[in-house]
Amino acid sequence: MAQVSARGSGTIPSAALPEPVTELVRLLVDDGHEAVLVGGCVRDLVRGAPVHDYDVATSAPPERVLELVPRAVPIGLRHGTVMVPTPCGPVDVTRFRGGAGLRGDLARRDLTVNAMALEPATGEILDPFGGRADLTSRRLRAVGDPRSRLAEDPLRALRVARLAAQLDFAVDVELEEACCESAPALEGVARERLGNEIAGLLAAPHPERGLAFLRRTGIEARLAPGVRGDAARIVAALPTDPVLRTTAWLRDANAESVLMRLRLPRSLATRVARLLAVHPVEEAGAPESPAVVRRLLRRVGEQDLKRLVALRRAELAECDAAGSALERLADLEATWERIRREGALALSRRDLALDGKAVMQHLGCRPGRAVGRALEHLTECVLEDPTCNTDEGLRAILDAWWETQPR
Ligand code: ATP
Ligand code: MG
DSSP states (O other): OOOOOTTSSSOOOGGGSOHHHHHHHHHHHHTTOOEEEETHHHHHHHHTOOOOOOEEEESSOHHHHHHHOTTOEEEEGGGTEEEEEETTEEEEEEEOGGGSHHHHHHHTSSBGGGOOEEETTTTEEEOTTOHHHHHHTTEEOBSSOHHHHHHHOTTHHHHHHHHHHHHTOEEOHHHHHHHHHHGGGGGGSOHHHHHHHHHHHHTSSOHHHHHHHHHHTTHHHHHSTTOOTTHHHHHHHSOSOHHHHHHHHTTTSOHHHHHHHTTOOHHHHHHHHHHHHTOSGGGSSOTTOHHHHHHHHHHHHHHHHHHHHHHHHHHHHTOSSOHHHHHHHHHHHHHHHHHHHHOOOOOSGGGSSSOHHHHHHHHTOOSSHHHHHHHHHHHHHHHHOGGGOSHHHHHHHHHHHHHTSOO
16 A cells, blocks of 8 residues: 555554544454545545544444444444444444445545545555545546446535535536536435535535536536526625525525425525515615614514625625615614614514503403504504603503504
8 A cells, every 4th residue: 555645655643543433443453354444534634634524444244343332323234334423423334335345445436535545553545546646636536437427326416516615626627527417317316415415515615616516517507596697706705604605595596495495404495585585685675764674673683684784795795886785785784783772672572561461451352363463563663663662652552553443
């Protein structure tokens, strides 16, 4: 084996590996099996980046691993995987893919940078497909022929997009062409697998890399029809907040249906749709009016209002004639700041000086829709004028309103 590490010489020192991981590998080796670290952890160790999970590949059958490590949990016996809980997180131990030894296992992995193995005892790296050279030139390349590799599993195109966004790597030309051709086959891939990769891409440090790739390959148009041409740049200008970035990506698409199709959480889909309903935020009404801003706050909350402003700022930074929109946005923020300073944010029914019970007593009515409508009306009035949010003030409003109600 070649002795090479991150800088192109030497090995990965065993001190770079957590003790529980090296111990687990030693246990398998001492029992007479081959066992090595593989996949993303080797890639990240060679890059000198933090590792978030360790994968072990071994010649040992999963049944034997379960005997050797009684706390191990079978999580995919069909694929020969057991999960070993360790103090540094769960470690997946998988029998060599294809039952063809370590080299055969590596040949079945997706990308050269993911197809290296590390022997913890010696620190040696097995790199039969030139993964280290591709790490150095910051390039994603398929192991073997990209067309047949994508035909085996079309999800790999999305893994490419996600990894390009995480690593800030370019995609090899042949691999990109193959991804274009295989795009229609994504229809046959489990939707939650697609959704996982999209979520990873949007949360990555360089989402523009992944999104531009998805656009060029025609994958974006399939998964999220209607996405705007400037989406990659806008998303990349925003902080790594999944709600904010997903909203920015899907501004002109049918966000809710895209996200539900990708099996992303309903809570995310609902939230994004709610944000898009008030986008662009400075057009929601007169931005210098406290009532307008209070109503916005009640509708989306402080956190989401902040997101809407950030989204708009990112959009306007890309736009030539942003002048009057920027002014409205600044007005909105100034109004919000004033409201905050005044501290009188009667925004929900809970903040009213009268509760449902008091309303019923005052009106002499029973629980029912009228009480809900009364509270709604009081909230509206307090939004217009927070000074009326007193016991006395609200009772007066209630009397006037009750007069107008059909009975
Ligand atoms: P991350 O560091 O984000 O976890 P990863 O590369 O480790 O990325 P995993 O999904 O954890 O990704 O997969 C572990 C390894 O298994 C990969 O590095 C790759 O070698 C292999 N692999 C995973 N999914 C596929 C796939 N669809 N096709 C081929 N090989 C795959
Ligand atoms: Mg991994």
